[in-house]
Structures are given as structure tokens and as C-alpha cells.
Amino acid sequence: xxxxxxxxxxxxxxxxxxxxxxILQRCSFRxxxxxxxILKGESGSxxxxxxxxxxxxxxPQVGQIMVNNNPRQPRDLRKQSSWLPQDLxxxxxxxxxxxxxxxxxxxxxxxxxxxxxxxxxxxxLGLELGLLDKxxxxxxxxxxxxxxLALCHLLDKSLxxxxxxxxxxxxxxxxxxxxxxxxxxxxxxxxxxxxxxxDLGDNLIELD
Amino acid sequence: xxxxxLSWLQIGIGFLILVLPAYILWRYxxxxxxxxxxxxxxxxxxLLFVGYYLEYLxxxxxxxxxxxxxxxxxxxxxxxxxxxxxxxxxxSVLVPIFGATFLGxxxxxxxxxxxxxxxxxxxxxxxxIPITGMVLGNCLRSNVIGINAFYYSLNEHKERYQFYLSCxxxxxxxxxxxxxxxxxxxxxxxxxxxxxxxxxxxxxxMTGQILSGSSxxxxxxxxxxxxxxxxxxxxxxxxxxxxxxxxFVFEDTDMLDESILKK
Numbered sequence: 001x002x003x004x005x006x007x008x009x010x011x012x013x014x015x016x017x018x019x020x021x022x023i024l025q026r027c028s029f030r031x032x033x034x035x036x037x038i039l040k041g042e043s044g045s046x047x048x049x050x051x052x053x054x055x056x057x058x059x060p061q062v063g064q065i066m067v068n069n070n071p072r073q074p075r076d077l078r079k080q081s082s083w084l085p086q087d088l089x090x091x092x093x094x095x096x097x098x099x100x101x102x103x104x105x106x107x108x109x110x111x112x113x114x115x116x117x118x119x120x121x122x123x124x125l126g127l128e129l130g131l132l133d134k135x136x137x138x139x140x141x142x143x144x145x146x147x148x149l150a151l152c153h154l155l156d157k158s159l160x161x162x163x164x165x166x167x168x169x170x171x172x173x174x175x176x177x178x179x180x181x182x183x184x185x186x187x188x189x190x191x192x193x194x195x196x197x198x199d200l201g202d203n204l205i206e207l208d
Numbered sequence: 209x210x211x212x213x214l215s216w217l218q219i220g221i222g223f224l225i226l227v228l229p230a231y232i233l234w235r236y237x238x239x240x241x242x243x244x245x246x247x248x249x250x251x252x253x254x255l256l257f258v259g260y261y262l263e264y265l266x267x268x269x270x271x272x273x274x275x276x277x278x279x280x281x282x283x284x285x286x287x288x289x290x291x292x293x294x295x296x297x298x299x300s301v302l303v304p305i306f307g308a309t310f311l312g313x314x315x316x317x318x319x320x321x322x323x324x325x326x327x328x329x330x331x332x333x334x335x336x337i338p339i340t341g342m343v344l345g346n347c348l349r350s351n352v353i354g355i356n357a358f359y360y361s362l363n364e365h366k367e368r369y370q371f372y373l374s375c376x377x378x379x380x381x382x383x384x385x386x387x388x389x390x391x392x393x394x395x396x397x398x399x400x401x402x403x404x405x406x407x408x409x410x411x412x413x414m415t416g417q418i419l420s421g422s423s424x425x426x427x428x429x430x431x432x433x434x435x436x437x438x439x440x441x442x443x444x445x446x447x448x449x450x451x452x453x454x455x456f457v458f459e460d461t462d463m464l465d466e467s468i469l470k471k
Contacts, residue, residue, distance in 0.1 A: 052370070055370070055373070055374050056461055056462075057370055057373075057461055057462070057463055058461065058463075059460075059461060074461065074462075075378075075462075078373055078374055078375070078376055078377075079376040080376075081374055081375065081376075082374060082375045083370075083371060083374035083375070085367045085370065085371055085374075087367050089365055089367040089368045089371070090367075090368060090371045091368065091371075091385075092365075092368070092385065092389075101372070101385065102372065102375045102376075102377070104381075105372070105375065105376050105377040105378070105381045105382075106376075106378070106381065107375075107376030107377070107378075108375065108376055151375075155375050155376075157375070157376075161374070
């Protein structure tokens with residue numbers, strides 16, 4: 001299922017906050033289609049919240065979020081997206097189950113990867129095949145991060161949102177992740193304060 | 209074989225045995241004797257009350273009154289379920305759980321009372337009251353386990369739920385793993401008791417029937433049927449409880465309305 005065009009995401013003076021704190025104050029930026037946009041800022045600057053706003057888990061109090069110049073329709077957008085959350089709570093049970101669950105959703109059944117494709121991706125990220133039978137929650141943070149990234153890659157969506165994707169990876173793994181994920185025709189928005197990853201962005205948005 | 213009625217004097221004598229546990233609890237300074245006293249008083253008063261009104265229920269034995277009794281019991285179970293599941297007593301939770309439990313009970317009652325046992329009189333009190341009571345009591349227990357597990361884990365693993373949504377799951381697809389977990393948790397105790405029944409303990413209903421003069425072979429038939437009824441009733445009411453509440457406790461963003469959770 002290929003989308004007619006890759007999404008461009010625009011924030012137009014978006015303000016958002018929770019009961020006890022204001023997170024975003026008239027935040028505006030543009031994440032162009034087919035580019036890798038980096039959101040950089042202190043922790044607490046609202047980077048993760050921006051990704052959740054894009055996905056429509058929250059609504060802006062003021063302002064608009066546009067996808068290709070139309071107000072975003074969360075349920076439609078989620079069919080073209082994948083998201084790597086910061087705490088990596090992306091499933092339960094064995095690693096194999098975690099890898100399989102998203103492909104059971106009607107929106108993804110046609111994307112279900114063959115065993116060989118899955119193994120190729122697995123090896124490109126330096127993961128051992130033996131890990132598949134382990135409990136997901138028993139993996140190290142770095143391993144869970146790479147499992148999540150493998151999943152985001154295999155889902156093959158036109159919009160990929162990555163929250164601190166390299167926070168637990170060593171230099172060699174980061175290199176492998178970059179080669180796998182960035183070398184494709186997708187719109188990528190990632191939050192990061194890792195200089196290595198920030199360098200790989202096509203454009204940089206600094207949040208205060 | 210008539211059952212021996214107990215006089216109040218005999219009941220009083222029966223209570224004397226409590227001296228043994230009370231001494232042990234006192235000796236080891238558990239502080240539980242106060243609780244033992246209030247629990248005993250409550251037990252006696254509540255059962256006296258139930259005993260008297262069941263006498264009337266049996267004396268009238270009117271299907272409408274019996275149905276009204278079922279409604280009241282479902283309402284009581286509803287409030288207790290919501291309270292013990294750590295949810296706020298809001299209409300968005302109370303109403304769907306009431307509907308789910310009531311529907312579950314209706315299906316089970318009509319199937320077992322009318323289709324299996326084939327009561328000569330619609331909703332005859334002698335069968336309707338004890339069987340509904342047993343099924344409902346178990347529904348309450350497993351609703352608390354299942355509904356609590358569902359909302360607790362949905363809140364605890366909010367990110368996981370959001371992750372499923374983020375890659376294209378519909379709301380009900382994203383909730384499926386959470387429902388599966390809740391069903392497992394609430395089914396396990398009943399399955400465990402089905403698997404050990406008769407080996408470890410004699411079930412209460414069977415004991416009662418034998419005491420009142422039934423042959424053990426009749427008693428086990430009823431026990432088998434009641435276990436099937438309990439298992440079906442509990443799974444049905446947990447599943448419907450989650451399904452019905454889900455229609456009212458999500459916002460337009462597909463996020464859980466967290467105001468239903470107790471702080």
C-alpha cells in the first residue's frame with residue numbers, strides 16, 4: 001500500500017500543556033516530505049509531546065497541525081506512520097511476539113515481512129537470531145531499542161517518528177541504524193540530543 | 209432424611225470454638241480480635257436479614273419479585289465491582305458494567321433454569337435465588353479481577369497502547385492484547401477450582417444439598433452444572449463489562465479518559 005505522496009508536517013503556532021504545566025508556546029515548524037527533521041532541545045522542552053501531538057494522542061489548545069497543508073486526521077495518519085517511543089514499551093511476551101503483533105493489524109497485514117527479510121534486517125542491526133525466543137522485557141535497553149527500530153523499518157511507513165532512537169546504542173550500532181533507516185524514501189522526524197544522530201538530519205529545529 | 213434444625217442455644221455453643229483462634233491471635237498480638245468481633249457481628253446480622261427476606265421471597269415465589277431481586281443484586285454487585293476495581297463511581301462505568309452483568313446473568317439463568325433444569329414454574333425461587341446468587345457472587349469476583357487488570361494495565365502500559373495505535377491499529381485492535389490479558393487473569397481462578405474440585409475441598413453448594421438430604425449423586429450433578437454456569441457467567445460478564453465500558457471511557461483522541469481511575 002503506497003501513499004500517493006509522502007507527508008509533510010507543519011506546526012502552526014501550536015500551544016499545548018497539561019493541567020499543571022505549559023509545554024509548548026506558539027510552536028511553529030515545518031518538517032518537509034522525504035527529509036529527516038531533527039527536534040533538538042533540553043529534556044522537558046516538549047520534544048516527545050510533539051511526536052504524540054502529531055499522532056493525535058493530544059489536541060493542540062491553540063494552533064493547527066497540518067499534513068500536506070490539510071488539518072491532520074489522526075486515524076488516517078496513523079495508518080501511514082510508525083513511532084518508536086522513548087521508554088520502548090512496544091509489546092509483551094517473546095521478542096518474536098513483539099515483532100509479529102503489529103502485522104496482525106488490518107492496516108499492516110499486507111506488509112508482513114518474509115522470514116528472510118526479517119532476518120536480513122535483524123542481522124543488519126547486529127541482533128542475534130537467538131534473541132527472538134527471549135522475553136522482550138529481559139533484553140537490554142540497547143537491544144530493545146534495536147528491536148523497535150527494526151520494527152519501524154519493516155512496517156515500511158511513509159512517516160517515521162523516532163524518540164531518542166540512539167540513546168542506548170554504541171557508535172557501531174548507531175551507524176548500522178542510520179544505514180538501515182535513513183536510506184529510504186520516507187519522512188522522518190526524530191528527537192535527539194546525540195551529536196552523531198543530529199548530524200544526520202536534513203534540517204534541525206531547536207526547541208527552547 | 210430431614211435436616212436437624214439448630215436452636216439459637218446450639219449456635220451460641222458453636223461460637224465458643226472461637227476461643228481457640230482468639231487466644232492464638234491474642235497471644236501473638238495480631239490485633240485481629242477486634243476485627244474478629246466486628247466481622248462476627250456483621251456476619252450474624254447480615255445473614256439474619258437475608259434469612260428473613262429470603263423466607264418472604266420463598267413464601268411469595270412470584271417471578272416478578274424474583275426478577276426484581278435479581279436486579280437489586282446486580283446493582284449491588286455493580287457498585288461493588290466498580291469500587292473494588294479502583295475505578296471512580298461514574299455513570300460511564302457503572303451503567304455499562306450493570307448492563308454487562310445483567311445480560312450475563314440473564315443468559316445464564318434462562319439457559320440453565322429454563323432450558324437445562326426446566327423449572328415447572330418460571331423463575332421458581334427455590335432454584336433461581338441460590339443459583340443466581342452463586343453465579344453473581346463469582347461474576348463479582350472475576351469482574352473485579354478482570355476489569356481492574358484491564359484498566360490498570362492500560363494505564364500502566366499507555367505507551368504500548370499508543371505504540372499499537374501509532375502503527376495503524378484501530379482502537380479495538382490496539383486493545384485486544386489488553387483484553388486477552390484481562391480474560392486470562394479472570395478465568396484462571398475458576399479454571400483452577402474446576403480442575404481440583406472434589407479433591408481438595410467439597411464445594412459449598414454440594415455440601416448444602418447433601419446436608420439437606422439430597423443424595424450425593426444428585427448433588428454432584430448440580431455442582432457440575434453450577435461450575436459450568438459460573439465459568440460461562442464470569443467470562444461473559446467480564447468480556448461484556450470491558451466491551452461496554454470501552455464505548456464510554458475513551459476520548460476522541462482514542463486516549464483513555466483518566467478521570468475514571470481512582471487516584
